[in-house]
Amino acid sequence: MTTVEARPDLRRRPTRRPPRARRLLGLVLTAAVLALLAYLSLAVGTRTTGAGAVWDALTRYDPDSTDHLVIRELRLPRTVLGLLAGAALGLAGAVMQGVTRNPLADPGLLGVNAGASLFVVLSITLLGVTSPRGYVWFAFAGAAAAAVVVYGVAALGRDGASPLKLALAGAAVGAAFGAVTTAFLLVDQATFDQFRFWQVGALAGRGTDVIAQVAPFLLVGCVAALFLGRVLNTLSLGDDVARGLGAHVARSRAVSAAVVVLLCGSATAACGPIGFVGLTVPHVARMIVGPDYRWALPYSMLLAPCLLLSADVVGRVIARPGEVQVGIVTALIGAPVFIALVRRRHVSEL
Template identity: 65%
Template sequence: MTAPAVPHQPVAPRTGARPAGRRRSVLVVGLVAGAAALVLCALVSVAVGAREVPLAHAWDALTAYTPGDIEHEAVRSRIPRTVLGLLVGAALGLAGALMQGVTRNPLADPGILGVNAGASVLVVLGIVVLGITSPTQYVWFAFAGAAMASVAVYAVASLGRGGATPVKLALAGACITAALTSLITAMLITSTDSLDTFRFWQVGAVSGRSMETVATVAPYLAVGAVVALASGRVLNALSLGDDVARGLGQHVGRSRALAAVGIVLLAGGSTAAAGPVAFVGLTVPHVARAVTGPDYRWILPYSAVLGAGLVVVSDILGRVVARPGQLQVGIVTAVLGAPVFIALVRRRKLAEL
């Protein structure tokens, strides 16, 4: 006698984390949507200013330029600041994510490795001693200062047992930043003219820059971006702790040194071109992490897209709210970034990395 057939009972799908393939597809779609939004922001950026240009005419100025047309000339004059805003925002977003991953410090930003202070001290030296006044001349001084300060911080943190640990990097960065800031103050108080020149660079701005400035820093930012985007797996291993990373086959010291090179290129190049732009490197990686989760292979590209968007939108707002003048982008990013950062802290999104 055969047993009666038991109807097949479908297995209830597991609730919880969505399948990895579906989540990856969602993240890819989000990244593509973010890139499309960046294109729209760039178009708005070249259309908004003292002379308003309709978006259709702005597009014509980019695709079918007519020499002598006033609207087309206005759009073309805004291209350098828009391109620089995209590059600086993406670079600072990537640099912030790299810093937070390498140091496992949720408060890391371009100031923690002395990048801003190093760039500032050589800019001041160039202004006081050599009398430089052009943003194109600032670039090389700022870049060299950022690189030297970052190397000094890493060298100091590497002394003693354990090498450049996250805590030692943070402490060394804070000490060297304090020392360089004191030196900057000492040089500036001796010259009022130098102080007036320096403060326009220090506030952080993408206006008044030419395509020559963009072309000067773009190669360094491109190399830094490649280093950063290739560091996703390394940062994932480092986030588990040095011992676990070594167990997974990572050379911790070499990995941190390579990431430090990327940080110097990204943060140094962006600071050299636009000055110290606040809160981008600090806030953007946390927003990206809230969207993507803890995987740095996604945090890094999302940080680049969100950082570029934040700087360009801040530049647009600076031109809109202070007509016929403008607010520099460093002021607007601080105003926008601070509330977002406070909200993230209150919602406990700033877990220890």
């Protein structure tokens, strides 16, 4: 009787790349796309310039060159602001959705936009502030004040600041602040004329002085948000499970809310209210990497400025020789994308 020796299968089986490697590769590719969009933001506009002019303007600046002046004085500040504000809005949206366990939450849920708008109107009406540089501190103070009121109202009662109570308190405070803002605008035409340019949401008209004012808050907020991945993963399991795992739920929510105010308040103060970025981008990030916030947060930080810069570039070229402000373009781009995303059940659920 002969025995047949089993031969080992010498065919090489394809090895699957581990999820971590794929996610890291996705981050690198997203960063490359963001770098390309940053270049387009410097090169494209009413006056289109080439790659050589962009590089020369950054490395060998000639104040007598019109192209160099346009790039350094106009396009570079709005590109840097788009990078910072986009990252802040993306992270703020992801943190807000994680804290409230609400896929429709955005940074405005804590009343940040309403508070910033009210304080900007008050600064124009009562103090005669007329420049974005002057708006910044009032908008930031208004955003912080609104968030404190919302969190204080939601914290009343036995359960503390639960996700549902945060959403309800945010809606109530936002409506109240919005009513007061509208009342001021209706009785003062001059205030309305000043306020509408900030309210539409724009990257244009903000110089390096505005960036210098908000950059420290944006950078600190971004770093702090990236460390909240494990906290948000724990909160997403529910309050009872989170407590069982040793998490301090109230403190975690308070810290997360403070980070949202820091990020969204700074971005709103500098650019005005810009919608759909903080709402849509976290859904795209979770569609790519799943519900793990340790990955969703860095993806949101890179994807959001991609959306903001692409919207800014589109706004410059669709209405030449003028331009459409970025807040309008993000709404036109973000609304259809968000509708398509929420129709997919596994994306809309947290």
